[in-house]
Amino acid sequence: MTDWAVRRQTLNEQALAAELRYRYERGATLVELAEQLHVSTQPVRRLLKLAGTPMRPPGRHSRVELLVSRLEQQ
DSSP: OOHHHHHHHHHHHHHHHHHHHHHHHTTOOHHHHHHHHTSOHHHHHHHHHHTTOOOOOSSOOOHHHHHHHHHHHO
16 A cells, blocks of 8 residues: 555544544444444444544443533533
């Protein structure tokens, strides 16, 4: 792979990571994001980590609980 191809791939990965973070922080789950990309949750988790995303604790949480939690943190 040429330097340009590696750079382009890195930029695309960073853009995808930022988009996944945006969706995750607005309540999407790892499973939902993975299904949208047709991948397992592991690459989604890796991209969220790349974007510096604070991860929610594992388990089922309602979207209302997530929104209330986010408002309390601000």
